[in-house]
Amino acid sequence: MQTAPAPVIVAIDGPSGTGKSSTSKAVAAELGLRYLDTGAQYRAITWWMLSNGIDVADPTAVAAAAGKPVIVSGTDPARPTITVDGADAAGPIRTQEVTAAVSAVSAVAEVRGRITELQRSIAAGTAEGTDPADVAAPSRGIVVEGRDIGTTVLPDADLKVFLTASPEARAARRSGELRGKDSADLATTRAALLKRDAADSGRKASPLKKADDAVEVDTTELTLEQVVECVVTLVREQQPAG
Numbered sequence: 001m002q003t004a005p006a007p008v009i010v011a012i013d014g015p016s017g018t019g020k021s022s023t024s025k026a027v028a029a030e031l032g033l034r035y036l037d038t039g040a041q042y043r044a045i046t047w048w049m050l051s052n053g054i055d056v057a058d059p060t061a062v063a064a065a066a067g068k069p070v071i072v073s074g075t076d077p078a079r080p081t082i083t084v085d086g087a088d089a090a091g092p093i094r095t096q097e098v099t100a101a102v103s104a105v106s107a108v109a110e111v112r113g114r115i116t117e118l119q120r121s122i123a124a125g126t127a128e129g130t131d132p133a134d135v136a137a138p139s140r141g142i143v144v145e146g147r148d149i150g151t152t153v154l155p156d157a158d159l160k161v162f163l164t165a166s167p168e169a170r171a172a173r174r175s176g177e178l179r180g181k182d183s184a185d186l187a188t189t190r191a192a193l194l195k196r197d198a199a200d201s202g203r204k205a206s207p208l209k210k211a212d213d214a215v216e217v218d219t220t221e222l223t224l225e226q227v228v229e230c231v232v233t234l235v236r237e238q239q240p241a242g
């Protein structure tokens with residue numbers, strides 16, 4: 001009898017607007033893997049803190065509340081979901097208010113400990129933090145995207161990719177997304193994005209950083225399709241033949 005190959009774990013990290021979410025979803029869909037957006041989890045806990053009157057500028061208050069919300073992620077790349085205490089959080093976690101507060105909340109060690117535990121449990125395919133429908137479905141593995149997946153959350157990932165792009169390209173992509181929904185212009189978007197990157201890279205607890213064994217892909221001059229093709233090829237090279 002043949003044994004099934006071990007599930008493949010792919011870690012995709014990088015700063016904001018480098019294409020992590022779009023690339024990870026497309027790679028997971030193409031290869032039949034699950035998909036986890038860890039930024040959405042940090043946004044979800046931040047949304048809960050803001051909604052429950054916790055002072056997000058006070059790390060002690062944030063740490064004391066870190067264990068309270070129940071955050072559940074659905075990992076189908078065609079339909080990723082996130083709930084907090086059973087409520088759909090997909091919309092509210094994308095507001096400017098959450099975006100402005102998320103770096104401060106995610107710098108708190110107790111928050112990182114809690115969310116990292118959830119991420120490892122989801123990657124291992126156990127129930128905690130995962131939509132029950134996803135646990136039941138057979139999986140060939142998972143693509144997990146964030147800031148510290150290759151360095152801290154899943155240091156034994158089969159493939160680690162670190163996406164980069166120039167600040168100009170990243171700001172242009174982000175303001176393209178925001179147009180019509182928000183009045184933020186390119187310069188404002190660029191400044192906000194660089195401020196968040198600096199906070200994420202400069203924090204003590206598990207900062208944004210390329211893992212020594214990650215493959216760096218500069219996406220500035222690449223289309224999304226080219227980035228996806230590049231990562232799919234890298235994943236296939238990791239898989240045993242046959």
Ligand SMILES: Nc1ncnc2c1ncn2[C@@H]1O[C@H](COP(=O)(O)OP(=O)(O)O)[C@@H](O)[C@H]1O
Pocket residue numbers: 014015016017018019020021022023173174177219222223224225227
């Ligand atoms: N290589 C690319 N070229 C042009 N636009 C891209 C590329 N990759 C992603 N985008 C677009 O840039 C925006 C931000 O991408 P996203 O995947 O959300 O980045 P991240 O998850 O790293 O913040 C999205 O609108 C996406 O469609």
Ligand SMILES: Nc1ccn([C@H]2C[C@H](O)[C@@H](COP(=O)(O)OP(=O)(O)O)O2)c(=O)n1
Pocket residue numbers: 015016017021038039040042043102103106107145146147148149196200
């Ligand atoms: N693994 C992770 C993922 C996200 N974070 C934090 C830091 C990021 O600024 C926020 C939001 O992440 P998200 O990936 O949604 O950010 P983008 O706006 O897509 O760039 O969460 C983190 O600290 N660790």
